Amino acid sequence: MKDDFSRRSFIKGMAVGTLAGYFGAAGLSSTVFKEQLLPEEKLNQVDIGEIKGLKIKVISETSWYDNNVWLNDVKKSGGLLVNQYEIPWTVEGVKAGYQGSNLGGFATYIEATLMDDKVVKIQLDTGWNPAWMEKRFREEGHAEALAKKGIDFMVLSHEHIDHFFGIEATTKFYPDIPVYVPKGFYQEGFDLLKGKSFPKANVKNDYPHKGKVTVLDSSKVNVLYPGIALMTFDVPIILRVFGEQSFVFNVKDKGLVLVTGCCHQGVISYMEEVRKKVKGGEKIYAVQGGLHISPFEDWDPQYDDLILAFNKYGVQKIGCNHCTGFITAEKMIKAGLPIVKGTGRHMTKRDIYLGNGDELAIA
Amino acid sequence: MADEGEVRGTAEAKETKGMGSGVIVGVIVGIGLFMLTIQFLYMAK
Amino acid sequence: MAHEVLDKLWMEDRIFANTIKQPVVRGITDIILAFAVFMALWWVFMDPRGYLRWYTPQYGYMYIRWLLIVAIWQAYIFNFWPFKLGWMEKTHPLQKGLILIGINFAITGLLVWVFYYNIFGRLAIPYFSWPELHKTGLSDFFSREYSSLAILMMAAIASWLSPIWPSAFENYPWHGLKQPAKGFTVFAVTFLLTTYAYFIFMHPHYRVLFYPWQEYTAAFPWWYESFRTLSGNFNVGWIMCATVSVWLTETIMERYPFRLVKSQPWRGIAGFAFILLLAWILFFTFVFMQDIVWGVSVEGAKRIMAPDWRYLHTGELAVILLAVALTLYFYFDNWPRKFSTEVNLLIRVAITIVGAVILHWAYYKWSPGLLGTQAGYSHPQQFPMAPVILFINVMLYHNWFMDGWPGRRIAKVSE
Numbered sequence: 011m012k013d014d015f016s017r018r019s020f021i022k023g024m025a026v027g028t029l030a031g032y033f034g035a036a037g038l039s040s041t042v043f044k045e046q047l048l049p050e051e052k053l054n055q056v057d058i059g060e061i062k063g064l065k066i067k068v069i070s071e072t073s074w075y076d077n078n079v080w081l082n083d084v085k086k087s088g089g090l091l092v093n094q095y096e097i098p099w100t101v102e103g104v105k106a107g108y109q110g111s112n113l114g115g116f117a118t119y120i121e122a123t124l125m126d127d128k129v130v131k132i133q134l135d136t137g138w139n140p141a142w143m144e145k146r147f148r149e150e151g152h153a154e155a156l157a158k159k160g161i162d163f164m165v166l167s168h169e170h171i172d173h174f175f176g177i178e179a180t181t182k183f184y185p186d187i188p189v190y191v192p193k194g195f196y197q198e199g200f201d202l203l204k205g206k207s208f209p210k211a212n213v214k215n216d217y218p219h220k221g222k223v224t225v226l227d228s229s230k231v232n233v234l235y236p237g238i239a240l241m242t243f244d245v246p247i248i249l250r251v252f253g254e255q256s257f258v259f260n261v262k263d264k265g266l267v268l269v270t271g272c273c274h275q276g277v278i279s280y281m282e283e284v285r286k287k288v289k290g291g292e293k294i295y296a297v298q299g300g301l302h303i304s305p306f307e308d309w310d311p312q313y314d315d316l317i318l319a320f321n322k323y324g325v326q327k328i329g330c331n332h333c334t335g336f337i338t339a340e341k342m343i344k345a346g347l348p349i350v351k352g353t354g355r356h357m358t359k360r361d362i363y364l365g366n367g368d369e370l371a372i373a
Numbered sequence: 374m375a376d377e378g379e380v381r382g383t384a385e386a387k388e389t390k391g392m393g394s395g396v397i398v399g400v401i402v403g404i405g406l407f408m409l410t411i412q413f414l415y416m417a418k
Numbered sequence: 419m420a421h422e423v424l425d426k427l428w429m430e431d432r433i434f435a436n437t438i439k440q441p442v443v444r445g446i447t448d449i450i451l452a453f454a455v456f457m458a459l460w461w462v463f464m465d466p467r468g469y470l471r472w473y474t475p476q477y478g479y480m481y482i483r484w485l486l487i488v489a490i491w492q493a494y495i496f497n498f499w500p501f502k503l504g505w506m507e508k509t510h511p512l513q514k515g516l517i518l519i520g521i522n523f524a525i526t527g528l529l530v531w532v533f534y535y536n537i538f539g540r541l542a543i544p545y546f547s548w549p550e551l552h553k554t555g556l557s558d559f560f561s562r563e564y565s566s567l568a569i570l571m572m573a574a575i576a577s578w579l580s581p582i583w584p585s586a587f588e589n590y591p592w593h594g595l596k597q598p599a600k601g602f603t604v605f606a607v608t609f610l611l612t613t614y615a616y617f618i619f620m621h622p623h624y625r626v627l628f629y630p631w632q633e634y635t636a637a638f639p640w641w642y643e644s645f646r647t648l649s650g651n652f653n654v655g656w657i658m659c660a661t662v663s664v665w666l667t668e669t670i671m672e673r674y675p676f677r678l679v680k681s682q683p684w685r686g687i688a689g690f691a692f693i694l695l696l697a698w699i700l701f702f703t704f705v706f707m708q709d710i711v712w713g714v715s716v717e718g719a720k721r722i723m724a725p726d727w728r729y730l731h732t733g734e735l736a737v738i739l740l741a742v743a744l745t746l747y748f749y750f751d752n753w754p755r756k757f758s759t760e761v762n763l764l765i766r767v768a769i770t771i772v773g774a775v776i777l778h779w780a781y782y783k784w785s786p787g788l789l790g791t792q793a794g795y796s797h798p799q800q801f802p803m804a805p806v807i808l809f810i811n812v813m814l815y816h817n818w819f820m821d822g823w824p825g826r827r828i829a830k831v832s833e
Contacts, residue, residue: 018758019391020398025760027399028406029767035407037699040706048709049415081559088471089559090799091792245721246794276720308560311626311639311648312726318648319718337629414710 057289059236060262063373065121066269066298068364070137070146071332072114072357073172075106077306083112084249094171094249095198095208101139108357113139113212115176116271116300116332119152119161122238122259123373130235131155133164133187134257134299135271137176144179146356146366156183163188165240167271168247168254169199175213177202186221190234192242193227194253226255231287237261241283243275256280256299258288261372265295272300272333278316281323296327298370304335313338317345329370331363339363424682425593427584428503428831429493429818435829444825445749452749452816456809457788464804466790473790474559476566479804483573484526485811490577492522493818494584495608496601507831511823518819534569545624564627571620571654572612578660578693579615580608585668586689590682619657623650646717649726658733658803659704660697662740667693669747670766674759700739704732721796731795734802735774738781741806742773748817781806 039047074080079100084090087097101111108114115137122130133152137143147153155161164187166174180187191199198208205218226232228242232255242255257269266284273280277297285291303313320342329350330339339362343349349363350370358365438444463481464473472478492498498506498518506514539547544554546568551561583589583604592603625636626648639648667673667689676689708728709715715725746752746769754762781802785791789805821828 016391020395022758022760023392023395023397024399024402025395025758025764027396027401028403029399029760029764030396031400031403031405032407033403033696033699034400035404036703037695039407039411040699040702044706044709047411047706048714049418051713078557081557085474085559085562088466088468089474091466091473091475091790092471093467244794246792246797246800248792248797248799250792252793276723278716278719279721279723282716282719282723306557306560307629308557309627309629311623311650312720312724314626314648315646315724315726316718316720319716341629411710414707417711 051286053286055289055291056231056233056239056287058231058233058239058258058260060125060260061235061237062123062125062127062262064123064259064261064267064371066329066370066372067119067121067150068331068352068366068368069117069119069150069152070115070143070356070366071118071300071364072359072366073116073138073332074112074114075108075357076104076112079104079107079112081306090248092249093198094169094251095211095213097211097249099171099212101212108139108142108145111139111142113142113175114172114357115139115143115146115179116173117143117146117176118269118271118299119150120257120269122235124235124237125262130238131161132238133161133180134269135167135173136164136180138172138174140176140179140182143176144182147179147183149356150367153183156180156187159184159187161187163190163234165190165255165257166192166195167256168192168274169195169251170247170249170272171211171213173271174199175202175211177219178215178217181215181217181219185217185219187219188222188224189219190224190226190240190255192253192255193225194242194244194251195225196250196252228253231258239288241280241287243280243283245275247274258284260288260290261295264372265293266290267296267298267372268294270297270299270301272302274302276316277301277303278319278323281325294323294325296329296370296372297325298327298329298364300332301330301334301338303333303338305333307335307337309337314341317341317347320347321345327370327372329364331358331365334363336360336362424588424590425584426588427494428497428506431832432507432821433829433832434821434826436826437823438825441751441753448749448816448822448825449745452809452812455816456805456812459808459812460789460805464789464808468790473804474563475799475801475804476563476570479801479807480530480566480570480573481526482804482808482811483570483577484529485522486807486814487573487577487580488522488525488529489811489814489818490581491601491605492518493814494581495604497597499597499601503831507828511820511827515815515820515823519815522815530569534565539565545627568620568624571650571657572616574654574657574661575615575619576609576612578657578664579611580605581664581668582686582690582693583608585664585673586676586693587682587686590686619653620650623648623653645725645729646715647724647726647729649729651726651730655705655729655732656697656701658730659700659736660694662733662736663693663696663700665740666743666770667696670743670752670770671763672752672759674763700736701729701732704735705729708732721798724796727796730801734806735778737803737806737810738777739770739774741810742777743770744810744813746770746773748813748822 083099104112116135117137118134120132202215203219205215207214226240226242228244232240237260239258240255246252254274259267261267281294327350328348339349352361352363352365352368354361354365356366461468463470464478535547539550544550548562548565551565552558592600622637622639625632641652642648645652676692679685679688705728712722715728716723754765786793791800
């Protein structure tokens with residue numbers, strides 16, 4: 011009788027103590043002892059080599075012309091989780107658009123001069139509206155370069171409509187251009203490359219791609235040439251897209267230059283990953299491309315967090331455009347960040363940042 | 374009556390004694406279990 | 419050792435007769451049934467491949483959160499007034515369910531479309547109203563999302579504060595009132611507190627949400643220095659943990675340990691403090707766990723590395739914990755019950771933690787196929803709390819409104 015009582019109480023006490031100990035330890039480790047218990051960060055830097063110089067030409071950064079039309083297309087279809095191949099994108103009746111279509115597209119031309127003076131010519135992305143993209147390709151002499159197979163390869167940053175749906179504008183001129191895609195492309199993406207059409211989304215490819223397609227994943231920094239690397243990010247993206255890859259160039263005597271399509275992984279995360287994985291990553295010299303902050307001129311306090319934090323990275327040139335957003339650019343300029351100004355031509359609405367036809371040279 | 378009271382008092386005293394040491398052991402076990410949880414998370418990194 | 423019981427809910431006095439006698443079979447059948455109803459509701463209202471596609475995500479989540487707080491008001495605050503408790507006892511669960519769920523949906527619709535969109539949002543603060551925000555020139559899509567966040571946060575805070583009164587305070591000092599006076603009083607007091615809490619914790623988010631910053635109308639996010647984000651997601655995170663804590667203590671923890679406090683209002687105050695302490699332990703622990711697995715968050719970063727998303731994610735993790743706890747409570751009779759309270763609690767908490775790990779794994783593995791979500795932990799338009807709380811709502815309808823039919827029926831209601 012005596013033993014029963016004490017054993018029962020002991021067990022009750024143990025139960026209370028275990029709960030209190032577990033949750034007490036949780037509370038204390040996550041606050042008071044947090045610093046001591048967090049594992050140390052490991053750097054694993056790769057030397058990607060160097061290039062002599064870099065020239066970046068914005069072929070087109072105007073992916074669409076009317077934010078409200080774009081957002082309504084998405085809202086009517088059910089929001090930003092809906093599959094982009096199933097949204098009926100508006101291609102007529104848009105006053106601010108190109109020939110009435112709301113669709114434009116994103117594509118960049120990059121020339122990297124290697125240390126042996128060989129020039130590597132890269133096309134980043136292929137836009138959305140093939141008619142618009144072909145117009146811009148011709149205006150910049152890029153169509154001619156493609157037809158002569160003068161472009162070494164094309165990198166598709168990610169599978170989004172405005173970076174990829176205009177594929178036939180490239181394959182029309184150079185059907186077997188080597189293409190790099192990030193891991194995460196869906197079957198529809200590979201099918202579109204091969205010539206399938208998706209009438210619901212007003213996208214087709216009459217010039218099937220015949221060249222080599224290489225899928226790059228996030229397991230390592232992918233060095234294409236000394237000084238030229240691609241990094242893939244396993245990031246979930248709106249409109250049922252997954253994965254984005256972005257460039258890292260190492261320009262001699264200047265430092266690392268990051269070139270992106272949309273930077274869905276986030277520019278701060280991108281710089282942090284480069285710091286951990288690429289030699290010299292502690293100091294980023296320049297960033298160019300879409301930074302996906304306020305593409306629809308919407309806002310979120312998190313974007314203010316970004317602007318406040320960006321200053322600490324000491325980037326010398328920010329050649330942002332496209333999905334960065336005008337509000338972001340205005341706030342960044344106000345915060346003293348070095349945004350490279352553009353010229354506001356060829357349907358780019360403002361000169362606040364690099365627009366269609368503008369160039370950024372780093373040598 | 375007095376006898377019953379004594380027995381009850383003794384039983385209650387024993388009950389409290391068991392409880393106290395139980396709590397102490399339990400707290401140690403609880404902390405240990407949480408540290409184990411953290412170990413699993415280190416491995417999940 | 420029994421305290422004087424000041425007030426009880428009608429639901430606590432139900433004595434059930436099991437139609438499906440074997441408890442594990444009954445529990446599994448209940449889960450399958452609830453899950454099927456949840457999937458049907460998800461497909462019709464939320465799924466991006468489905469019919470209405472409201473999961474954008476804040477718009478759909480707003481309805482889900484309001485359905486929850488209205489159900490809490492119906493069952494916990496108003497004790498099913500205006501329905502007579504005799505009617506509640508005798509009416510067939512299907513009939514009761516349809517009527518009570520119908521009222522639940524109707525009140526939610528009225529609150530959103532009449533009160534917020536057309537009264538409060540029109541005459542007081544535009545960001546509570548989708549149409550009013552759109553009139554300012556903001557896009558239709560973001561007008562709907564921004565206003566939804568504000569409206570749902572009022573529901574979320576209310577679902578933390580309102581149930582504390584019947585649960586921890588036993589409705590003290592209004593326990594002696596009859597319904598609806600009791601219900602209206604508790605509702606009015608808790609909604610007043612909710613309103614103040616909203617303006618302190620969420621309103622500063624709206625200062626920085628618009629461009630330019632609304633400096634005259636809202637305070638600067640006062641948590642920025644310590645918690646490295648201007649976003650109200652910091653508060654959303656721990657408040658979501660608090661809404662979970664209320665229900666963990668009410669269900670698997672049987673209001674322990676604060677029920678040991680003998681008299682009111684001290685028991686209520688102890689309960690409030692305990693619930694908040696548990697919320698903060700969950701909050702900071704979940705942040706810590708994410709820092710271990712994904713590395714410390716980086717100020718200004720996006721997605722999985724963003725401090726504000728990490729804070730938000732603590733709420734998502736807490737709700738997964740709650741879904742398991744409620745399944746154990748509703749569908750497995752809060753097993754075990756045969757040992758001492760303390761031992762029962764320990765076993766239930768252990769089951770809840772293990773179950774949550776499993777549910778977490780299963781959710782992130784299967785939600786793309788089942789719910790139409792995108793793969794990955796952090797996505798700009800995704801918020802796992804929405805589907806998980808919708809499932810919880812279904813469980814509440816099933817157990818509060820329908821007595822867990824058909825697995826069991828009310829045998830009688832004790833005096």
